[in-house]
Amino acid sequence: MGRIVGIDLGTTNSLVAYVDAQTGQPQCITGPYGSTLCPSVVSLDPDGSVIVGEAARRRLLTQPERTIYSVKRLMGRGPADVQNELALFPFRIDPNSKNVIRVMLGDKMFTPPEISAFILRELRSWAEAELKEPVDRAVITVPAYFNDAQRQATKDAGRIAGLEVLRLVNEPTAAALAYGLHEKQRGHVAVYDLGGGTFDISILKLISTTEGDIYQVLSTNGDTHLGGDDIDNFLQAFVHHRVLQNGSFDFSASAESTQELRKSLIALKHELSEKDSALLRFPLPNGELFTHEFTRAEFERIIQPIVARTMAPVKQALADAHLAPATVEEVVLVGGTTRTPLIRRTVQDFFGRKPHIDLNPDEVVALGAAVQANILEHGVSNMLLLDVTPLSLGIETYGGAVSKIIPRNSTIPASAQEQYTTGVDNQTGIDIHVLQGERELAKDCRSLARFTLKVPPAPAGLPRIEVAFLIDANGILQVAAKDLRTGEQHSIEVQPSYGINDTEIERMLEESIEYAEQDFAERQLIEARTESQAILAATAKAFNNPQSADLPADERANIDTAIAALKESSAGSDYKQIRKRIDDLNHATEHLAELLMNSAVSTALEGRKLAEV
Amino acid sequence: MEGLEQKFLQLSWKLHPDIFVNLTEREKEISLERSSKLNDAYRVLRDPVARVEYLLELEGMRKEGEHKQQAPPELLEEVFELNESLDELREAKSAGANLDVLSGKLRAAEKNFGEKLHQVDAELKTAAQQWDAALDADASDPDREAILQRLNELLNRRSYIRNLVAGVENELTGAAS
Numbered sequence: 001m002g003r004i005v006g007i008d009l010g011t012t013n014s015l016v017a018y019v020d021a022q023t024g025q026p027q028c029i030t031g032p033y034g035s036t037l038c039p040s041v042v043s044l045d046p047d048g049s050v051i052v053g054e055a056a057r058r059r060l061l062t063q064p065e066r067t068i069y070s071v072k073r074l075m076g077r078g079p080a081d082v083q084n085e086l087a088l089f090p091f092r093i094d095p096n097s098k099n100v101i102r103v104m105l106g107d108k109m110f111t112p113p114e115i116s117a118f119i120l121r122e123l124r125s126w127a128e129a130e131l132k133e134p135v136d137r138a139v140i141t142v143p144a145y146f147n148d149a150q151r152q153a154t155k156d157a158g159r160i161a162g163l164e165v166l167r168l169v170n171e172p173t174a175a176a177l178a179y180g181l182h183e184k185q186r187g188h189v190a191v192y193d194l195g196g197g198t199f200d201i202s203i204l205k206l207i208s209t210t211e212g213d214i215y216q217v218l219s220t221n222g223d224t225h226l227g228g229d230d231i232d233n234f235l236q237a238f239v240h241h242r243v244l245q246n247g248s249f250d251f252s253a254s255a256e257s258t259q260e261l262r263k264s265l266i267a268l269k270h271e272l273s274e275k276d277s278a279l280l281r282f283p284l285p286n287g288e289l290f291t292h293e294f295t296r297a298e299f300e301r302i303i304q305p306i307v308a309r310t311m312a313p314v315k316q317a318l319a320d321a322h323l324a325p326a327t328v329e330e331v332v333l334v335g336g337t338t339r340t341p342l343i344r345r346t347v348q349d350f351f352g353r354k355p356h357i358d359l360n361p362d363e364v365v366a367l368g369a370a371v372q373a374n375i376l377e378h379g380v381s382n383m384l385l386l387d388v389t390p391l392s393l394g395i396e397t398y399g400g401a402v403s404k405i406i407p408r409n410s411t412i413p414a415s416a417q418e419q420y421t422t423g424v425d426n427q428t429g430i431d432i433h434v435l436q437g438e439r440e441l442a443k444d445c446r447s448l449a450r451f452t453l454k455v456p457p458a459p460a461g462l463p464r465i466e467v468a469f470l471i472d473a474n475g476i477l478q479v480a481a482k483d484l485r486t487g488e489q490h491s492i493e494v495q496p497s498y499g500i501n502d503t504e505i506e507r508m509l510e511e512s513i514e515y516a517e518q519d520f521a522e523r524q525l526i527e528a529r530t531e532s533q534a535i536l537a538a539t540a541k542a543f544n545n546p547q548s549a550d551l552p553a554d555e556r557a558n559i560d561t562a563i564a565a566l567k568e569s570s571a572g573s574d575y576k577q578i579r580k581r582i583d584d585l586n587h588a589t590e591h592l593a594e595l596l597m598n599s600a601v602s603t604a605l606e607g608r609k610l611a612e613v
Numbered sequence: 614m615e616g617l618e619q620k621f622l623q624l625s626w627k628l629h630p631d632i633f634v635n636l637t638e639r640e641k642e643i644s645l646e647r648s649s650k651l652n653d654a655y656r657v658l659r660d661p662v663a664r665v666e667y668l669l670e671l672e673g674m675r676k677e678g679e680h681k682q683q684a685p686p687e688l689l690e691e692v693f694e695l696n697e698s699l700d701e702l703r704e705a706k707s708a709g710a711n712l713d714v715l716s717g718k719l720r721a722a723e724k725n726f727g728e729k730l731h732q733v734d735a736e737l738k739t740a741a742q743q744w745d746a747a748l749d750a751d752a753s754d755p756d757r758e759a760i761l762q763r764l765n766e767l768l769n770r771r772s773y774i775r776n777l778v779a780g781v782e783n784e785l786t787g788a789a790s
Contacts, residue, residue, distance in 0.1 A: 166634055209619075211626045376634045384629060410656050413630065413649035470649055473630045 002134035004166060004377045005127045006174075006369025008141050009116060009154065011072040011227060012196030012336070013037040015366035016123040018131065019374035026178065026370035028363045029123075029130045032524045033579060036363060038126070040196075042118045043067035044105035052122035055527045061263065064090055064255040066106045070229055073197050074101050074112040075157075076150030078497070085225075090255050100500055111500060114508050116157035124163065137164045139373040141365050143198040144170035145222030145313075145390045147436050148448045148477050149497065155474065156500055160508045166376050168474040171195070172202035173217055173387055174368025175334040178359060180206060180215060180383075187329035188218075190318075192347050192355070193365075194310060195335035197227040201314045203321040203328070212382030219320035219409045220390045221313035228269075228337040231303050235265045238302055239282065242292060249286040257285050272299045273339045300342045307346050314350065320409050331355040336362050386411050389471050396433035396442040405469060408438065415470040419484070426457040432467065434477065447497040453481055454490065465490070528578040532570045535585055539563060539592075547595055555591060562588040614659065621655045661734075662771065665741055665764050674765050685770045688729075695722050695777065702784055716785060723781045726774055733771045740764050 006026070008015045015036055017028045028036035033054040043056035044066050051059065059067045073085055079097045086093065094102035094109050102109040120138075127135045142154050151168055158165035169177075172191035179189075186206050193200040200222040207214045239261060240252060251257040261282055271278040272294060282290040318325060331347060333355045338344065347355050359367065375383055388409045394402035395418065405416035420430050429452040437445030455463045464484035471477055481490040500508075539559065542548055566581040626632075628648040633640050657663045702715045744760050 167631070207622065209622050209626070211623075214622055214625070216622075376631060379632070379635065384626060384631065386625060386629070407656075411652040413645050414652050414656070415646075415649040416653070470645070472645060473648075 002136045004137040004373040005135050006139045006373040008366035011070050014040050014119050016127050017366040017370035019370050026367040028366050029126050031126050041069045042115050050118050052118050060259050064259050071112050071115045076153035113153050113157040117160035120161035137166050139167045139369045141171045141174050141369045142168050144172050144200040144202050144220040145224050147446050151475050169372050171365045172200045175364045176204050177371045178364045178368035189330040190328045191332045193334040194337040195227050197229045199223045199226040199310050201317045203317050214384050216386045217388045219317045221317040230306050234302050249284045251285050254285050325351045333357050334361050391436045394435045400442045402442050412471050417466050417468050420465045422460050422463050425460050524575040528575040559588045624651050674761050726778050730774050737767045
């Protein structure tokens with residue numbers, strides 16, 4: 001068997017990490033673009049090949065209808081659940097989608113687990129290139145507040161990618177593992193994890209026992225639809241409103257413009273984490289240029305509602321753990337969005353102590369996943385993770401009410417047994433509806449599964465069937481039934497309310513292999529060369545523009561040198577070198593791009609980089 | 614409680630599925646079943662109310678899922694008043710009237726019953742200690758029976774008051790929005 005890696009399958013970025021056998025320390029694997037972050041973006045090329053990561057991200061602007069991002073938001077959800085998302089995300093959903101959403105990329109349809117599987121395959125190839133051995137098993141992280149269907153969808157994605165998913169680990173718990181290894185914390189720890197699309201808060205107790213360290217999760221809470229994406233959406237809505245106020249062109253129908261704006265706003269958001277103000281320049285499709293100077297204060301006013309929404313789950317998690325904010329000894333911030341100063345201030349004020357930010361908030365979850373992978377690979381030695389189920393498990397009773405059988409924050413694995421009998425003579429089936437959620441009525445909870453318990457014909461009340469509901473260590477439900485009179489085990493065919501069945505997964509696995517069997521390095525080289533041609537062409541075009549005459553001679557010389565270097569390496573086969581020289585040329589032409597931008601916004605400039613001019 | 618936690622952690626080292634990941638399917642199944650039983654037991658035993666419920670079930674005093682929803686006689690008058698106020702609030706709501714006075718009244722009642730809930734919890738704790746003491750002293754059956762009866766009464770009262778408080782909370786949040 002090959003290596004086990006830890007994978008953070010994120011909304012915005014995904015990462016893969018492993019524990020170095022020599023140092024015993026976890027580390028993230030660097031991809032072909034020189035970053036450990038693999039953008040969670042998938043694009044289907046017109047030639048039928050699938051492109052993942054940075055190369056796909058760049059296609060968001062040029063081929064939005066063939067490219068998808070933030071697919072994690074669709075995992076384990078039904079078409080009715082995502083209507084709100086559709087207003088803000090340019091997802092094209094097949095209108096005939098029933099229980100499982102199907103997304104259109106070009107003219108092909110994919111389920112969210114299939115798209116996530118492409119990302120997993122990409123990370124797997126990163127890992128195999130780095131470790132120089134096959135990787136066929138993984139620990140994958142999920143938001144702690146993910147429900148059963150969302151977890152199952154993530155596990156399915158692993159299977160479609162040809163990976164055996166040994167464990168799903170909750171993201172904040174993984175972060176706590178990474179921190180624990182890093183600096184040996186003790187006592188109560190709160191992990192505040194705000195990522196691209198999800199928010200989690202987990203309260204843990206770190207305990208030393210003679211056998212080793214136990215990471216016991218006491219409570220968890222969150223919102224699986226709250227994150228950096230929402231900040232982008234708020235900023236986008238703000239700009240849209242302003243543009244309309246100015247009586248300018250309504251750009252919202254243009255997918256390209258929307259993507260372009262989103263990209264600029266993300267850059268602006270990052271800039272505002274460092275600086276007190278930042279300028280937005282947004283060329284409208286009609287040739288006008290919209291500009292707005294965002295101050296930090298204005299930015300914080302816009303995003304305040306999002307930060308506020310994280311605090312109710314924080315308070316609930318503390319209450320469930322029977323703790324007050326001041327009794328929490330350590331606070332850890334995880335997720336790229338926690339770089340926002342307003343969030344750091346809010347968390348610090350609430351707990352009355354400075355949060356830990358020592359580990360890279362983008363990488364810490366993947367590092368923790370690698371630690372857990374290492375534990376599972378070599379057998380538990382001196383670290384044990386006890387996690388909880390985030391949502392109560394219940395069954396529907398008469399009148400549409402829900403009877404809770406496993407309360408939220410129960411340590412997993414957890415189980416409950418229920419006894420059933422018949423109400424009329426010779427009744428052959430009992431309908432059971434399993435739900436997840438905290439509300440009193442079935443209609444307000446999340447439907448997990450419905451199934452009919454088969455009963456041999458008998459007088460009413462005579463059959464005694466015991467159904468065992470078990471939540472496994474991945475937070476996924478298993479159901480088994482036993483006839484108490486005969487002791488016979490009944491097999492139960494549980495049809496998940498929002499999921500794919502095994503036959504479909506097998507078919508998807510076969511199909512995905514066809515997409516993925518291109519040699520990794522070869523594909524990287526092709527992509528790098530294509531990109532190199534694009535930027536060289538763009539630079540040549542820029543020099544044809546009369547405005548380029550304003551460029552100082554020394555800068556022109558620098559650009560010429562960079563062009564020559566890039567041409568030379570493009571003829572070779574070292575894709576990493578090509579990428580580096582593309583970056584060099586991009587850097588050298590920044591000023592040139594600006595010159596052209598100032599003069600000719602009306603010629604549909606798309607970004608700051610010349611390649612995109 | 615301290616001892617309970619230590620025992621739980623000790624057994625977790627022996628039973629948790631992480632320890633059996635690389636073993637056979639059969640071993641994994643057994644670990645899953647046993648560790649879930651361990652966790653279920655810990656969940657019940659560390660919660661004072663669930664613990665008493667479980668004890669009463671063991672002693673055959675209470676069946677799973679069965680709760681008496683009768684108002685304890687000494688609370689009848691207050692419960693009557695509370696239900697009247699709740700009715701008035703619902704009426705006022707549908708008539709779109711000002712809810713401030715009624716809300717204030719209900720909030721006071723909620724606080725009152727909240728205090729009663731604390732009181733019941735304290736009594737429950739005392740009775741549970743009496744049970745432990747009776748076991749240690751090897752007390753007679755009638756004595757044990759009396760304590761169990763008392764525990765059962767307290768649990769019923771507790772669940773009744775808790776439902777009342779939840780009902781009031783529900784109406785009040787509805788009134789605020």
